[in-house]
Amino acid sequence: xxxxxxxxxxxxxxxxxxxxxxxxxxxxxxxxxxxxxxxxxxxxxxxxxxxxxxxxxxxxxxxxxxxxxxxxxxxxxxxxxxxxxxxxxxxxxxxxxxxxxxxxxxxxxx
Amino acid sequence: xxxxxxxxxxxxxxxxxxxxxxxxxxxxxxxxxxxxxxxxxxxxxxxxxxxxxxxxxxxxxxxxxxxxxxxxxxxxxxxxxxxxxxxxxxxxxxxxxxxxxxxxxxxxxxxxxxxxxxxxxxxxxxxxxxxxxxxxxxxxxxxxxxxxxxxxxxxxxxxxxxxxxxxxxxxxxxxxxxxxxxxxxxxxxxxxxxxxxxxxxxxxxxxxxxxxxxxxxxxxxxxxxxxxxxxxxxxxxxxxxxxxxxxxxxxxxxxxxxxxxxxxxxxxxxxxxxxxxxxxxxxxxxxxxxxxxxxxxxxxxxxxxxxxxxxxxxxxxxxxxxxxxxxxxxxxxxxxxxxxxxxxxxxxxxxxxxxxxxxxxxxxxxxxxxxxxxxxxxxx
Amino acid sequence: xxxxxxxxxxxxxxxxxxxxxxxxxxxxxxxxxxxxxxxxxxxxxxxxxxxxxxxxxxxxxxxxxxxxxxxxxxxxxxxxxxxxxxxxxxxxxxxxxxxxxxxxxxxxxxxxxxxxxxxxxxxxxxxxxxxxxxxxxxxxxxxxxxxxxxxxxxxxxxxxxxxxxxxxxxxxxxxxxxxxxxxxxxxxxxxxxxxxxxxxxxxxxxxxxxxxxxxxxxxxxxxxxxxxxxxxxxxxxxxxxxxxxxxxxxxxxxxxxxxxxxxxxxxxxxxxxxxxxxxxxxxxxxxxxxxxxxxxxxxxxxxxxx
Numbered sequence: 203x204x205x206x207x208x209x210x211x212x213x214x215x216x217x218x219x220x221x222x223x224x225x226x227x228x229x230x231x232x233x234x235x236x237x238x239x240x241x242x243x244x245x246x247x248x249x250x251x252x253x254x255x256x257x258x259x260x261x262x263x264x265x266x267x268x269x270x271x272x273x274x275x276x277x278x279x280x281x282x283x284x285x286x287x288x289x290x291x292x293x294x295x296x297x298x299x300x301x302x303x304x305x306x307x308x309x310x311x312x
Numbered sequence: 313x314x315x316x317x318x319x320x321x322x323x324x325x326x327x328x329x330x331x332x333x334x335x336x337x338x339x340x341x342x343x344x345x346x347x348x349x350x351x352x353x354x355x356x357x358x359x360x361x362x363x364x365x366x367x368x369x370x371x372x373x374x375x376x377x378x379x380x381x382x383x384x385x386x387x388x389x390x391x392x393x394x395x396x397x398x399x400x401x402x403x404x405x406x407x408x409x410x411x412x413x414x415x416x417x418x419x420x421x422x423x424x425x426x427x428x429x430x431x432x433x434x435x436x437x438x439x440x441x442x443x444x445x446x447x448x449x450x451x452x453x454x455x456x457x458x459x460x461x462x463x464x465x466x467x468x469x470x471x472x473x474x475x476x477x478x479x480x481x482x483x484x485x486x487x488x489x490x491x492x493x494x495x496x497x498x499x500x501x502x503x504x505x506x507x508x509x510x511x512x513x514x515x516x517x518x519x520x521x522x523x524x525x526x527x528x529x530x531x532x533x534x535x536x537x538x539x540x541x542x543x544x545x546x547x548x549x550x551x552x553x554x555x556x557x558x559x560x561x562x563x564x565x566x567x568x569x570x571x572x573x574x575x576x577x578x579x580x581x582x583x584x585x586x587x588x589x590x591x592x593x594x595x596x597x598x599x600x601x602x603x604x605x606x607x608x609x610x611x612x613x614x615x616x617x618x619x620x621x622x623x624x625x626x627x628x629x630x631x632x633x634x635x636x637x638x639x640x641x642x643x644x645x646x647x648x649x650x651x652x653x654x655x656x657x658x659x660x661x662x663x664x665x666x667x668x669x670x671x672x673x674x675x676x677x678x679x680x681x682x683x684x685x686x687x688x689x690x691x692x
Numbered sequence: 693x694x695x696x697x698x699x700x701x702x703x704x705x706x707x708x709x710x711x712x713x714x715x716x717x718x719x720x721x722x723x724x725x726x727x728x729x730x731x732x733x734x735x736x737x738x739x740x741x742x743x744x745x746x747x748x749x750x751x752x753x754x755x756x757x758x759x760x761x762x763x764x765x766x767x768x769x770x771x772x773x774x775x776x777x778x779x780x781x782x783x784x785x786x787x788x789x790x791x792x793x794x795x796x797x798x799x800x801x802x803x804x805x806x807x808x809x810x811x812x813x814x815x816x817x818x819x820x821x822x823x824x825x826x827x828x829x830x831x832x833x834x835x836x837x838x839x840x841x842x843x844x845x846x847x848x849x850x851x852x853x854x855x856x857x858x859x860x861x862x863x864x865x866x867x868x869x870x871x872x873x874x875x876x877x878x879x880x881x882x883x884x885x886x887x888x889x890x891x892x893x894x895x896x897x898x899x900x901x902x903x904x905x906x907x908x909x910x911x912x913x914x915x916x917x918x919x920x921x922x923x924x925x926x927x928x929x930x931x932x933x934x935x936x937x938x939x940x941x942x943x944x945x946x947x948x949x950x951x952x953x954x955x956x957x958x959x960x961x962x963x964x965x966x967x968x969x970x971x972x973x974x975x976x977x978x979x980x981x982x983x984x985x986x987x988x989x990x991x992x993x994x995x996x997x998x
Contacts, residue, residue, distance in 0.1 A: 236941040240962040387806035
């Protein structure tokens with residue numbers, strides 16, 4: 203029974219979808235592989251590397267789960283998906299969530 | 313009339329003319345503008361005037377330098393509004409799982425309910441009302457999500473928790489706006505004790521299910537209580553303008569006035585409503601239906617108290633000429649400052665509070681004739 | 693009329709009554725003061741070329757320097773700075789009345805002039821091209837700026853890079869340059885003709901002396917320009933002079949984080965700095981010798997935009 207609990211959690215987490223909230227206005231400027239972003243509602247400027255920028259740009263156009271995002275990044279940046287990389291995506295998403303750049307979009311609420 | 317009195321009267325008259333009929337500003341001379349900009353700033357009304365001029369197009373007809381200064385003020389007001397909106401967005405995000413709708417008070421409510429006083433209103437903080445039994449969960453959740461109690465001495469911390477009607481102010485570590493969470497609208501020790509339950513029951517949900525405002529009568533009554541029973545009124549003309557705006561806005565519907573009267577009775581806040589109607593009429597020319605004016609007279613204070621308030625209130629709310637502050641204004645404000653504490657606390661606690669806290673600021677304040685502890689709202 | 697054309701008696705009388713209204717770039721500052729000899733002498737000398745505005749004109753800032761009304765005035769004479777009757781900082785010793793006035797006016801601009809984007813930078817103009825030196829504390833922008841304006845460069849400002857958001861133009865604000873500590877001697881030696889006020893010792897930043905910009909810079913305060921180059925200067929003893937291109941993303945971040953009111957202006961500031969960094973050449977300059985640094989900057993000013 204106890205072993206079931208993490209599995210259940212894992213399932214709910216992997217089906218959890220993310221996106222940039224509808225009314226969000228992001229203004230991008232980039233030089234080489236560095237991105238600067240202005241988030242109008244928050245009035246904050248963020249400096250992003252390529253991984254962060256690509257991830258956020260994907261979520262601006264569509265709703266994705268963590269595994270879907272990992273695949274997108276693999277394709278666009280030619281990276282190998284490792285467990286570590288997925289964890290990095292998750293922590294990036296948590297940070298973006300805190301900043302109000304992305305929000306959870308659970309399939310149930312559709 | 314001595315020179316200082318004459319200059320202060322001129323300054324007050326100029327400000328009131330601009331506030332009451334904004335169109336008149338297009339005809340002001342450079343000299344008048346120079347003074348209006350100063351007293352408008354002092355009373356936190358400049359951003360409102362700037363936006364009105366912008367919207368009417370009159371900004372093109374006023375002196376260029378005045379327009380440039382107002383542009384700077386407008387930028388500041390826009391920034392404060394954006395900060396307020398974003399803080400509310402983040403509060404909803406943080407508190408969604410606590411299932412506690414946040415009842416917005418004052419500036420935050422005017423903004424989200426799109427009420428007239430929101431125009432150019434620069435609020436130093438976000439004020440929120442929640443049921444008392446939700447205080448702990450809300451405080452804990454916010455602290456987990458990045459909000460921290462602002463730096464307070466242990467005495468202040470205890471003062472807030474024990475005697476005030478709010479948690480010690482919280483601020484998110486990455487942002488600058490303060491969040492004040494109240495469970496009722498006056499301190500526990502205050503002379504008036506409007507029943508917070510009644511306010512909560514009548515609250516209205518906004519477009520966002522996490523956000524609510526008080527009912528329209530309660531919005532007015534809260535604003536009235538706040539100005540006349542929970543502040544020292546110094547340069548607070550802005551708050552009287554809020555009341556004027558609200559009365560004009562809600563008063564268009566004739567059913568509003570009897571509701572306002574009966575609600576004030578139900579909540580036991582007839583006196584602050586009496587002062588509101590008296591001084592909005594006297595200072596801002598607010599139109600109050602005759603029957604309402606007659607009925608509210610039942611709550612008139614005794615003649616001596618009324619005489620005193622008639623002397624004190626305009627001297628508190630209206631600014632002196634910035635270069636020629638008057639001794640009589642200083643005296644009136646000192647009395648209003650004492651009055652505000654007297655109304656908030658029983659005598660023994662008041663004595664303790666004053667001895668710990670107020671004596672020093674009081675002396676400094678008399679010296680500088682400056683209101684203590686509102687630096688943020690005077691920044692513009 | 694300029695401050696220098698007013699005799700001492702009239703100057704004192706204005707300061708004591710309606711205020712001395714002085715034009716400083718886009719701002720008019722009304723200065724009032726009680727009779728303080730420590731203030732009036734440097735003010736007369738250093739504000740010599742600044743234009744006095746009409747008495748009924750609108751002032752951006754109403755400031756006053758006066759002794760605080762407390763008991764200490766008899767023991768340690770003090771002065772305080774007041775803006776519209778409010779005093780934003782603690783009193784200073786009375787002998788520092790003039791630096792307090794200068795500092796206070798800067799404070800007014802930094803906290804209120806949000807009609808402009810206020811970069812924290814020195815700005816000069818050469819051959820019609822604006823050059824911005826963002827502040828990098830202790831890296832000597834004031835010294836470099838002081839040297840340049842005595843070699844034919846036009847001073848815009850030593851402290852505030854004023855950008856008008858509507859069109860991105862740089863606006864001159866030729867205020868006095870506060871030279872600190874060793875720079876005072878460096879500039880006296882570099883330019884013996886430089887007009888420098890008295891040394892104020894033991895301020896919070898050590899010894900300060902104010903440099904009056906050349907008359908032409910003050911007279912041309914109404915002429916704006918377009919920014920062309922951003923240079924991050926760094927003075928270090930015994931380094932060879934070197935100028936290297938700087939990555940634009942870094943230039944953006946340094947200009948933005950240094951600005952006084954970047955967050956206040958929000959999107960307007962983001963767009964203005966983006967445009968600035970896109971259109972300007974961005975460099976890092978290391979130097980120890982002022983003449984060499986000026987030669988390198990002359991080359992930069994001649995080159996067109998790449």
